[in-house]
Amino acid sequence: MLKAMQEALMAGRKAEIESLVDQALAAGVPAGTILNEGLIPGMERLGVQFKANEVFIPEVLVAARAMNAGMSKLEPHLAKAGIKPRGVVVIGTVKGDLHDIGKNLVSMMLRGNGYKIVDLGVDVAPEKYIEAAKTSGAGVIALSALLTTTMVQMKAIVEAVEKSGLAIPVVIGGAPVTRDYADQIRARGFAPDAASAVEEIGRLLAA
Amino acid sequence: MTSRRLVVDSLEFRSPARVPRQLWLLPWAERTWPAELAAIRRRFPDDIVTSPAFLREPLRTQGQEYEPGLFVDEWGCRFENKQAGIIGQVKDPALTSWADVGRIRVPAERLTVDTVKVDEFCAASDAFVLGKTWSRPFELIQFLRGPENLYMDLAERPDGLARLLAKVHAFYREEMELWARTDVDALVFADDWGGQNGLLIAPSLWRELFKPLYRDYVEIAHRRGKYAFMHSDGHIAAILPDLVEIGLDALNAQLFTMDIEAIGREFAGRLTFWGEVDRQHLLPYGTSADVAAAVRRVRRALWREGGCIAQCEFGIGARPENVAAVFEAWDRPA
Numbered sequence: 001m002l003k004a005m006q007e008a009l010m011a012g013r014k015a016e017i018e019s020l021v022d023q024a025l026a027a028g029v030p031a032g033t034i035l036n037e038g039l040i041p042g043m044e045r046l047g048v049q050f051k052a053n054e055v056f057i058p059e060v061l062v063a064a065r066a067m068n069a070g071m072s073k074l075e076p077h078l079a080k081a082g083i084k085p086r087g088v089v090v091i092g093t094v095k096g097d098l099h100d101i102g103k104n105l106v107s108m109m110l111r112g113n114g115y116k117i118v119d120l121g122v123d124v125a126p127e128k129y130i131e132a133a134k135t136s137g138a139g140v141i142a143l144s145a146l147l148t149t150t151m152v153q154m155k156a157i158v159e160a161v162e163k164s165g166l167a168i169p170v171v172i173g174g175a176p177v178t179r180d181y182a183d184q185i186r187a188r189g190f191a192p193d194a195a196s197a198v199e200e201i202g203r204l205l206a207a
Numbered sequence: 208m209t210s211r212r213l214v215v216d217s218l219e220f221r222s223p224a225r226v227p228r229q230l231w232l233l234p235w236a237e238r239t240w241p242a243e244l245a246a247i248r249r250r251f252p253d254d255i256v257t258s259p260a261f262l263r264e265p266l267r268t269q270g271q272e273y274e275p276g277l278f279v280d281e282w283g284c285r286f287e288n289k290q291a292g293i294i295g296q297v298k299d300p301a302l303t304s305w306a307d308v309g310r311i312r313v314p315a316e317r318l319t320v321d322t323v324k325v326d327e328f329c330a331a332s333d334a335f336v337l338g339k340t341w342s343r344p345f346e347l348i349q350f351l352r353g354p355e356n357l358y359m360d361l362a363e364r365p366d367g368l369a370r371l372l373a374k375v376h377a378f379y380r381e382e383m384e385l386w387a388r389t390d391v392d393a394l395v396f397a398d399d400w401g402g403q404n405g406l407l408i409a410p411s412l413w414r415e416l417f418k419p420l421y422r423d424y425v426e427i428a429h430r431r432g433k434y435a436f437m438h439s440d441g442h443i444a445a446i447l448p449d450l451v452e453i454g455l456d457a458l459n460a461q462l463f464t465m466d467i468e469a470i471g472r473e474f475a476g477r478l479t480f481w482g483e484v485d486r487q488h489l490l491p492y493g494t495s496a497d498v499a500a501a502v503r504r505v506r507r508a509l510w511r512e513g514g515c516i517a518q519c520e521f522g523i524g525a526r527p528e529n530v531a532a533v534f535e536a537w538d539r540p541a
Binding site: 061097098192193 | 289290293295298355358359361362363402403404405406407408409412445487524
């Protein structure tokens, strides 16, 4: 059943995922097993395929939607069993920038990989990231910018995080952003694309 | 030697006297670097220009496309913008129900082109003239549906998607046919198909749904003796063979997201590369020497007695000295 769940998830079959999760719960399969051996491996495999240009944005989005449907069924059971998400990520597009297609894709892929996402939206001031990270207990702050002129906001946010005493890494991404720029502003993570963002955040949280 | 002749010679691989050039710019550059831009314009005048549309009826838009705030385009797509000098992003898609496809208002004003004035414009210019077409079926349906909805649609293929695409394409065909009857030299279409590392959708899906549309646009241009020009941002190596196969004449692509040498080995001498030079990193952050080296690399890989147009975009963040360096480098002998 868990293998079937992976296949249904990768194909984005939402109704089938809902049905399989219901069946698994009814059969007494623990919620944590369904999540960690059914749903998350499916999303992880999809992420690998996405990075290798074997699947593309449409396939990832329908899989993420199916994942969310499955999670809606599972969450009450996970909470009852005391199972926590893999990590909490505060994410947003920096101040002055309204672009969010890339940021939304990263959010969906992270959610699909078992992370709790605090999505602050677009045009987010530095202090909002700090507040959200403190209240949510986030392990990572993820920043997106599309424009060279707004990318500079990332530096202010990294500095604000350092000053706040929050010992959590900042990961950055977006069209003009490079690893060199991340190093220059002391951002500990950099992701050139959505699939890499999931890997990078996993690496930072495990460190 | 006219500018038009330079461009045609490059398109036909007939050793033009110099590499023809064209500067693209966002209003941001005009506002931020007016004196520097004027100097670049004086030193490196464009060989390619776009004819005004000379519309008899104004487009029904609201707001200013390049100003902060809301801009509603002629299709009813609502763009929100925060920064002057660039375009915004659609936040509130116009088409939320497939039942409303029939209610989307086609901007018939775009078909009220005064073709006599266009022909006068072409006759008065010795530049290579592009029609003001810029057909973009994929981007337009993204704007109408919203990007996330549209990507889901592409996975699920509801009936409405085919109806929407057919409606948009019928309009663009009509507009292309209209411009093809004028004296412009080329028709232009555009869609951003690439991410940083590859295509946004599966190449097979692109070939099924979108390649036939572009094939139609190329056919319309060629039937009337015009060249077909296309712009597409991102890493689009997967569809380059298709674009060559349908007969595209010139492609504006983000070469520096791809393997330029591999592109050259396969396509140099078969397709003209209408720019560009890396506007994500080199133009804003590189040195003029870096830019000159980039141009030399493009020339080595892609120039075959023609097949290149010295184009770059003076967009947000770009340094004026680097924009000038693009054209200086192309003007130097190989």
